[in-house]
Amino acid sequence: MTAVDSPKANLSAETPPTRRPWGTWALALVIGFLCVTPFILVIVISFGQKIDGAGWAWDFTFANYQRFFIGALWPEEVTLLHLQRLYYALYYAVIASVLAVLTAFPFTYLLTRQSRRAQSIWLVFILASLSLSEVFIVMGWDVLLSNRSGLPMLFEVSGATDWLKETGWFEVLREWGLANPRNVKFKTSEFATVLTMSYLVWPYAVILLYPALSRLDPSLTEAARTMGAGPARVMSSVILPTVKLPLIGAVLLLFVFLLGSYVTVVVFAEPAKQTTAVAVYESVRGSTLDAPFGAAQAVILLVTAAAFLALAQYLTKRSEIR
Amino acid sequence: MAGLSLKYIRKSYGDVRAVENVSLDFTDGGLTALLGPSGCGKTTLLRMIAGLEDPSAGSISLGGRDITRLPAHKRKFGMVFQSFALFPHLNVSDNVSYALTIAGTPRGQAAARARELLDLVQLSAFAERRIGELSGGQRQRVAIARALAQEPDVFLLDEPMSALDAKLREDMQVELRQLQQRLGITTIVVTHDQHEAMTMADSIVVMSQGRVEQMGTPQAIYHHPENAFVADFIGKANFFDGVTEGGNVRIGQHLLQVTPPANFIDGSPVRMAVRPEKAMLAGADDGNRLPAKVTFVRDVGPVQDIHLDTPIGRMIVSDSESGQPLRVGDALQVTLPADAIHVFPRLSDQAAA
Amino acid sequence: MGRTFGHIFMALSGLVLALPIIVVAGASLNGGRTMLFPPEDPNFARFVEFFVTETIWVQALQNSIIVAFGASTLAVLLAWPLAYILWARGSKASKVLAGLGSLPFALPPIVFGVGLGFLWAFTGNLGALWVGIVSHAALFLALPLVTISIGLQSIDRAHLDAAATMGATEAVTFRTVILPQTLPYSISGFFFALVLSFNEFIVMFFVSASAYATVTLQIFNSLRNGYTPTMAVAAVAFIVVSLAVFSAVARWGDLPRLMGADQSRN
Numbered sequence: 001m002t003a004v005d006s007p008k009a010n011l012s013a014e015t016p017p018t019r020r021p022w023g024t025w026a027l028a029l030v031i032g033f034l035c036v037t038p039f040i041l042v043i044v045i046s047f048g049q050k051i052d053g054a055g056w057a058w059d060f061t062f063a064n065y066q067r068f069f070i071g072a073l074w075p076e077e078v079t080l081l082h083l084q085r086l087y088y089a090l091y092y093a094v095i096a097s098v099l100a101v102l103t104a105f106p107f108t109y110l111l112t113r114q115s116r117r118a119q120s121i122w123l124v125f126i127l128a129s130l131s132l133s134e135v136f137i138v139m140g141w142d143v144l145l146s147n148r149s150g151l152p153m154l155f156e157v158s159g160a161t162d163w164l165k166e167t168g169w170f171e172v173l174r175e176w177g178l179a180n181p182r183n184v185k186f187k188t189s190e191f192a193t194v195l196t197m198s199y200l201v202w203p204y205a206v207i208l209l210y211p212a213l214s215r216l217d218p219s220l221t222e223a224a225r226t227m228g229a230g231p232a233r234v235m236s237s238v239i240l241p242t243v244k245l246p247l248i249g250a251v252l253l254l255f256v257f258l259l260g261s262y263v264t265v266v267v268f269a270e271p272a273k274q275t276t277a278v279a280v281y282e283s284v285r286g287s288t289l290d291a292p293f294g295a296a297q298a299v300i301l302l303v304t305a306a307a308f309l310a311l312a313q314y315l316t317k318r319s320e321i322r
Numbered sequence: 323m324a325g326l327s328l329k330y331i332r333k334s335y336g337d338v339r340a341v342e343n344v345s346l347d348f349t350d351g352g353l354t355a356l357l358g359p360s361g362c363g364k365t366t367l368l369r370m371i372a373g374l375e376d377p378s379a380g381s382i383s384l385g386g387r388d389i390t391r392l393p394a395h396k397r398k399f400g401m402v403f404q405s406f407a408l409f410p411h412l413n414v415s416d417n418v419s420y421a422l423t424i425a426g427t428p429r430g431q432a433a434a435r436a437r438e439l440l441d442l443v444q445l446s447a448f449a450e451r452r453i454g455e456l457s458g459g460q461r462q463r464v465a466i467a468r469a470l471a472q473e474p475d476v477f478l479l480d481e482p483m484s485a486l487d488a489k490l491r492e493d494m495q496v497e498l499r500q501l502q503q504r505l506g507i508t509t510i511v512v513t514h515d516q517h518e519a520m521t522m523a524d525s526i527v528v529m530s531q532g533r534v535e536q537m538g539t540p541q542a543i544y545h546h547p548e549n550a551f552v553a554d555f556i557g558k559a560n561f562f563d564g565v566t567e568g569g570n571v572r573i574g575q576h577l578l579q580v581t582p583p584a585n586f587i588d589g590s591p592v593r594m595a596v597r598p599e600k601a602m603l604a605g606a607d608d609g610n611r612l613p614a615k616v617t618f619v620r621d622v623g624p625v626q627d628i629h630l631d632t633p634i635g636r637m638i639v640s641d642s643e644s645g646q647p648l649r650v651g652d653a654l655q656v657t658l659p660a661d662a663i664h665v666f667p668r669l670s671d672q673a674a675a
Numbered sequence: 676m677g678r679t680f681g682h683i684f685m686a687l688s689g690l691v692l693a694l695p696i697i698v699v700a701g702a703s704l705n706g707g708r709t710m711l712f713p714p715e716d717p718n719f720a721r722f723v724e725f726f727v728t729e730t731i732w733v734q735a736l737q738n739s740i741i742v743a744f745g746a747s748t749l750a751v752l753l754a755w756p757l758a759y760i761l762w763a764r765g766s767k768a769s770k771v772l773a774g775l776g777s778l779p780f781a782l783p784p785i786v787f788g789v790g791l792g793f794l795w796a797f798t799g800n801l802g803a804l805w806v807g808i809v810s811h812a813a814l815f816l817a818l819p820l821v822t823i824s825i826g827l828q829s830i831d832r833a834h835l836d837a838a839a840t841m842g843a844t845e846a847v848t849f850r851t852v853i854l855p856q857t858l859p860y861s862i863s864g865f866f867f868a869l870v871l872s873f874n875e876f877i878v879m880f881f882v883s884a885s886a887y888a889t890v891t892l893q894i895f896n897s898l899r900n901g902y903t904p905t906m907a908v909a910a911v912a913f914i915v916v917s918l919a920v921f922s923a924v925a926r927w928g929d930l931p932r933l934m935g936a937d938q939s940r941n
Contacts, residue, residue: 024769027756031776034813038790039778045793107688110681112936120925122689123934128917129692131867133874133891136910139902140695142710143702149712150698202692211935260783262877263898277785284789285881291793298786305782374836394839395847401840407833411855421841424851472841 039302046295056291064296082279086300089259089275092190096197097205097254101247103198104205109239111206112214123210130203134263141196142267145186155184192268197261201254208253212246245315252312256305276301325350326371326476326508331380333366333532340366342532344380348476351506353499355519358529359555364512365480367529371510372478373397384475400469401478405485406461408453414464415440415449421472439467442501459490466498470505477502477509483518495521516556520544528552550593550666559595560637563668566590571665573634578610578658584665591668598627598640600662609657616652630656696914703907710902725908731893732905736912739873739889741804746811747819747868751861753812754819759849762827773820780817784877787814792881802886810882811872818871819864822933826860827853829932859928866920873913 049059066072071079111122144150155161161183164170173179177189186192216239224238240247265275276297283294326348333341341363348354356364369375371382373394381390389397398421408417415436416423422432440446443463448456456464462482469477482498483491499522502509513519519526520540528535528543528551535555536548547553550561564573569583571594578594586592602609617636618629625642639656648654698712706716725732757776761769779787791810795801830853838848876891883889888896890913894906924930 023756024760027753027760028772030753031757031772031816034809035775035779035816038787038794039782040790041793041797042786042790103688107685110685113681116931119936120930123930124918124921124925125689125692127921128914129696131870131874131917131921132696132910132914133876133894135876135891135894135898135906136699136874136913137695139702139710139894139906139910140699142902143698143712144695146710149710199691199695207934214931214936256781256783260785260877262785263895266898277783280785280789284792294789295793298789301783302786305786309781369836372836372840374839394836395842395844397840398842399840401837403833403837405831405833407831407837409834409837409852409856420838420851424841424843424847468837468841478840 042295042298042302045292046299048292048295050290050292055289059292064293065300067293068296068300082276082297085274085276085279086304088269088273089277089301090304092193092197092265092269092275093255093258093261096194096258097201097251099194100198100202100205100254101209101251104202104250105209105243105247108206108209108213112210112216113218126203126206130207134200134261137200138196138263138267141192141199142187145192145268147180147183147185147187152183152185188268188270190269190273193264193273196264196268197258200261200264201257204254204257205250208250209243209246212243216242245318249312249315252308252315256308256312259301259305325383325385327383328367328371329381329383331367331370331377331382333363333370333375334378339532341370341377344532344534346527346534346537348508348510349524350508352524353502353509353511353522355523355526356510356512356529357516357519357526357555358514358535360514362529363532364514364529368478368480368510368512371476372399372401398472398474399476399478400472400474402462402465402469402480402482404481406465408461408464408468410453412453413449414445414451414453414456417453417464418468418471420468425472435471436467439471440464442470443467458486459494462486462494466501470507475508477507479509479511481512481514483513483515491518492521498522526556528555530555547595547664550595550668553595553664553666558598558638558640559664560598560601560635562594562596562634562637564592564594564634566592566665571663576610576612576634578634578663579660580663580665581660586665586667593666593668595664595666596637596658596662598638599642600659601637601639602657602659603628603639603641603654604646604657609659610663611655611657614654614656616648616650616654618650619648632656696910699907699910700914702904703911705904705907708903710904710907714904721904721908724905725912729905731888732890732909735888735890735893736909738804738807738887739891742807742811742879742889743869743872745805745808746815746872747865749808749812750816750868751819751823751865753816754823754864755861757816758820758823758827759853761824773824776820777817779814784814784875788878788881791878792884795882801882802884804887806882807879807887807889810878811875812868814875814878815868815871818867819861822860822864822867823857825933826857829860830856860933863924863928863933866924870917870920873916 045056046064047060047062048056049061049063050056063072066074068082071077071081073079111119114122146152155164161170164173164184170179170184173184174181176191178191179185220238220242221234224234229237260277262277262281265278269275280294280297280301283290283297328344328346331341331344332339344367356367358364366375370377373389373392373396377390381388383389384397409420412420415433418439419427419432419436422435423429427435437446437449440449443466445460445463445467448460448464453461453464462485465482466479479498483494486494495518502522511519511522523540525538526540526543527537530551536543536552538546543552543556547556553559554561562571562573564571564578565588566572566584566586567577567588569585570580571578571584571592573594580594584592612632612634614630614632614637616628617631620627620629625640626648628639628641628648630637630639637656701712701714702710703721704714704717704719705711706714706718706720709715726736727733753776757769757773760766761773791813792801795803795806795810800806834852834856835848838852843851874891876889876895879889879892880895883892885896890909894902894909897903897906921930924933
């Protein structure tokens, strides 16, 4: 019944307001140093200059960005190679994150209707697979999709390959790059890349959707059902509208997460369809050794990620207000 | 010690005045109830007494010493919270001895004191239980024992019965009152339940909108309400709006006799209150007789509540004696004894009840 | 009918989720050096290799453990004051600070890794093991920050008032009420950071400067030569650790609530 029950009022009533601010400042300093300076350094160095054989030097040049967007040789020649890598990064990430959310949504909805105990067991399993390193996940799918074992072998042994050949679907798969003359093949392909990526974030999708769906009041759907709405109608008229914003928010977060995925792309994507994240690695520590250009690409990745994160944050805020 | 006194206490949150100019002297060793509807500022007042909130203005003193700026942990007034606020990570005994443990009392001594207090609230057998294993009534006893463990100067209870079910509530009211009388500790109870206040309190402070409306013994407050709010909030009352005329009250064509005469200038707008059990259906020639028609009869066993339509307005009469069978539509006479009529000034913003 | 369909869908999802894990577990039993599934000549030779005989893996596992425990301890120690200030004061500045602390986890790790690489190169510490620990602590600071904040929010404010009326100063209240009640949440945060640090390799790649390797980094480094069954053993070991840790969190903490479920319902 107290009009204002702020924690501040309670705590300040116990202690006089003579706090030691240096503790807070020290904490701010540590966090600033560890969590913020790395990003600032990346931004600053992206304006630097490569020195042949001696690393790089401070500078203030837009050459690295110019090289990213139109190529180093502009105006004589325009190279869109780096933009194309960004395009592939976005392309894989969009499809994989949408796919993950679309399949994780019904799963999570069903999960939240389970008993608390069953939910706990599922969550343990999902968290374990969520924390699994990208190298391990790629390892698993590598075995599953490689030509010598896994799915292609299963296709051949089970006769599915022959059936595909008879029905003519095999030719379609070849056109899509999912088959060689003898059998189906998934490595390397966009299909394998997107599949593995969406597997990679699927547990994250469940975890992100879980709060919104578990707070869904079951009496809402029950009310709709008493008014004559069938299951499909309940889904489209009651559940989807209430979780629309968290759903979009989840897609955006997963998208940001996938922008930086590296191993999946290196192993499953064709060499011509590599992404910016791979290029950053190549520039900073790989064969080309051009730290400023690597930093510039990282900044572009950073800006893209930050923009989508901000959008996700905005959507989450809005869904909380409602 | 004790001798708790509040002087011109005010509390505002921004523009909202939660408590306004409250001055009170609490009876030593007595139980005072702060009574009022929710949002009237009674809990805020209690929290200021405990030291959990700072008053915006005014002073609090204990035994002549100013304690206004003394933080809660130095006042150490024992307090029972609405939710009981028992620590789930400690067992019953450790909850009770908490104040002693953090004050550095030796373990054995603290445990002995906890046993003593659990004895007092008849929970000795539950000392090792976890809080989650207790019923609501048991939790309340633990909360009371815990607040008393530090032998506080003042014992505070914030809506102590609200988490209990109705049956248990009445038993606990009697029990708490007996315990308080045995210990003779100055006690303040916040409640919105007038029965609770009247069952337990030596004196009642009726509050509304941050102000003290009236302070007095339960009997004084019931029989001599000082204003319309108190008359309405304590017990039931029938209200009629009228104007004064020679110390009496005129409502339409009817002039109602009032003793003692109301002390108002003629023509003042007033509100008049009559308790349902004071109005009579039969006998008594002296008084104001009005024709009435029965509109509804509510028979709850020992008492009949009879709803009436009268020329001065609708009213309810509680009849426990006549026992005459009445039916809707019956016409009869109702008597309002002159000494049963309370007259209060009527503020312009008050609508007829 | 709808119910059965739901159960089938959940089981199917679980199967797909488990598929690569099952395959990896199978591959770890290979007697030879090639990743085959089903495994050829199944035995536990690769397990012995990973845990005992091959120095590279034994050393990497040791590094993984040191980094993971060090980083998650440090992350909890940093997250506590931050979460506490955020909760007790709730000031704008503390919100900004918490936001900054969560940046590394929210943004692509490759960017943070590149930045840390620059940072530690400047300070001249690139390649030190403690740098790996500190870097992972910064990366996963957000996890204990979130769990401890959830824990603090679950404390009934009346408990703090009750402690105060019984003579507890803010420091005593912190020690006797707040800390014990938020312990499960601190431990959960520690475990989340632990497991993710165990599995992380990109940031580690940039800050280790090839001076040392953790298990996942070792796999990453040898990626060009393809996977081997010994790596599959590592995967199995890591999955088992994750399952054990999260089972412990579920057993002693409220996992659904930590994940944001409505606590009023069961």
